[in-house]
Amino acid sequence: MHISASPDPAKVLIIDDEIGPRESLRMLLKPSYQVHTAENVETGLQLLQEKRPDTIVMDIRMPGMNGIDGLRKIREIDPHLSVIMFTGFGALETAQEALRLGANDYINKPFDAVQMREVISRNVERTRLQRQSEATAHEVQELNERLRNELAQKERLASLGQASAEFVHDLSNPLTIVWGYVQILAKKLEHGDGNNGLQPTSSPRELQIIEQNVRLCRELLTMWQSYGKVGAAKTKPVSISNIVQDVGKSVSGMASQNGVQLDCHIADEECIVLGDPIQLTRAVQNVIVNAIQAATDKHGKVVVNCREKDLYADIQIRDTGYGIAENEIGKIFDPYFTTKQGKNGTGLGLYITKKVIDDHNGSIDVKSTLGEGTTFTLRLPLHDR
Ligand SMILES: Nc1ncnc2c1ncn2[C@@H]1O[C@H](COP(=O)(O)OP(=O)(O)OP(=O)(O)O)[C@@H](O)[C@H]1O
Ligand SMILES: [Mg+2]
Known part of the structure; x- marks a missing residue:
């Protein structure tokens, strides 16, 4: 598969101290990728952090930090990024060592253009899939966390529901008694009650408020008892x-x-x-x-x-x-x-x-x-x- 230029082209970072292979690779990849180059591992690592490439092509033999040490550092920064090692002829052992250390592929110099394009395309895809599955795993984890919280809350509400059923049942009796006595008291005040020395009068404001709120409590209980019933x-x-x-x-x-x-x-x-x-x-x-x-x-x-x-x-x-x-x-x-x-x-x-x-x-x-x-x-x- 060949990746064509898109609004978000894949990025390839080339790390090689030799200008020849570095520039010819840049020319080869430029039409399809955003290409960054570095002539040593240190600059390469800096570009890795800044540009977040999708694939790195890195020479093994370089003065200063070599490709094998560079590979170790890259793995510490981004374990999912594809790294292709660039090796001279006859360096098969070093290439194998690189694969053992976590390189994803290797290509011999001088490279074959068709093969190079194919290897890059495959590795870019691989990095993208890895990153995507990492992001998906993260999303799934977050979703799970949210579901667990919601479930805990629902369970709490369910057990509260059971407790309330018993509570409402026991509350309605004393409330009915209070309601009855409020009515009796209101009537006594209205008609007067010689035995208690009460003169006829309309219910005072305080009694009206008690009555109003006891009624509200009774209505709330009735509402609770019919909760969930059709037409409630x-x-x-x-x-x-x-x-x-x-x-x-x-x-x-x-x-x-x-x-x-x-x-x-x-x-x-x-x-x-x-x-x-x-x-x-x-x-x-x-x-x-x-x-x-x-x-x-x-x-x-x-x-x-x-x-x-x-x-x-x-x-x-x-x-x-x-x-x-x-x-x-x-x-x-x-x-x-x-x-x-x-x-x-x-x-x-x-x-x-x-x-x-x-x-x-x-x-x-x-x-x-x-x-x-x-x-x-x-x-x-x-x-x-
Ligand atoms: N007017 C307010 N001023 C300051 N804090 C408030 C005010 N209203 C609500 N809160 C805050 O919101 C919280 C939740 O209020 P809520 O009415 O749901 O529960 P509560 O008052 O704590 O308990 P409950 O209503 O069951 O007796 C309160 O504990 C308080 O911290
Ligand atoms: Mg409150």
């Missing part, structure tokens, strides 16, 4: 403005207990999106709770904004908390990534949020400065726009 996902037009406002109200107690100032600004123009209200509540709640947790140590501030922007509902959660380190920002949506070890962090909050937002064809963006604070922006396409 219910999407409908929902007011994300109301959801953000309700979440803001329900976490306001947590914020004030932690000395964090929480401000919610909901634009008058209501943002309606198509989706599942429970899922969206989870998504927003995780981000706001994180922001409050981040701002707690500094007694900082959390500002939530919900407004319409470019056909999207734009929900921004800005905190003046501890911020996120640059090398961690790419990991925060990974399941189980948490910096709250020992503080009950599971590292699932943002993973869930991202999944919910993706399911609703939205996007989530984060900007953070370590020590100064973080801004999360959730965007959800507006319904009927």
Whole structure:
């Protein structure tokens, strides 16, 4: 096979101290290859590093470092590169010695042009194949590594799935009891209860928040139990403005207990999106709770904004908390990534949020400065726009 000139011609390096064979070989190869020449091994080794040839043709007998020593050095630099030894007549033993030391071929001087072209072409191809299979092996190794990681993560999620099934089962009973008592308490307050000295009144704000959140827990459990069943996902037009406002109200107690100032600004123009209200509540709640947790140590501030922007509902959660380190920002949506070890962090909050937002064809963006604070922006396409 003869390699013709292409946008990326193969490179041949000729190392020979004799100008005659060196230049005639250059003339022979020039039409098909990019040819580099060196008159001693030292210059040849330098060109090897600079030009990365596909084949070397090297004389054995040279003043200074000879071809055999040169071959040893070349093998240290590039074990896969084809090296053809150029030998004088009657130097068969040295040629054999060179082959034993890892030369790939040899050719006698004076050379036959047809044979020389054939040997070069074969060796160029050989180097290229070697390099290609090396690159492929590297890619396969990387792919394997990635698959192993993904599998480990899937196994972790699967075992968590089993544990959650048991957990959800046991959680629904006490929750139903709490739900029942919240209802009883609300009724008692409404009608008054002489025995306890309670006067008739509507449910106070605190009780409404408890009721709202117990309901959310029950709905989450129901959703979990029907997970994977056909028709489980219910999407409908929902007011994300109301959801953000309700979440803001329900976490306001947590914020004030932690000395964090929480401000919610909901634009008058209501943002309606198509989706599942429970899922969206989870998504927003995780981000706001994180922001409050981040701002707690500094007694900082959390500002939530919900407004319409470019056909999207734009929900921004800005905190003046501890911020996120640059090398961690790419990991925060990974399941189980948490910096709250020992503080009950599971590292699932943002993973869930991202999944919910993706399911609703939205996007989530984060900007953070370590020590100064973080801004999360959730965007959800507006319904009927
Ligand atoms: N507002 C924020 N400020 C600083 N760091 C944050 C913020 N939000 C998230 N993070 C970082 O991202 C990590 C992952 O958040 P995520 O909500 O997924 O898990 P978590 O809060 O650690 O645990 P969980 O939500 O399960 O209680 C956090 O541990 C924290 O390091
Ligand atoms: Mg969290």
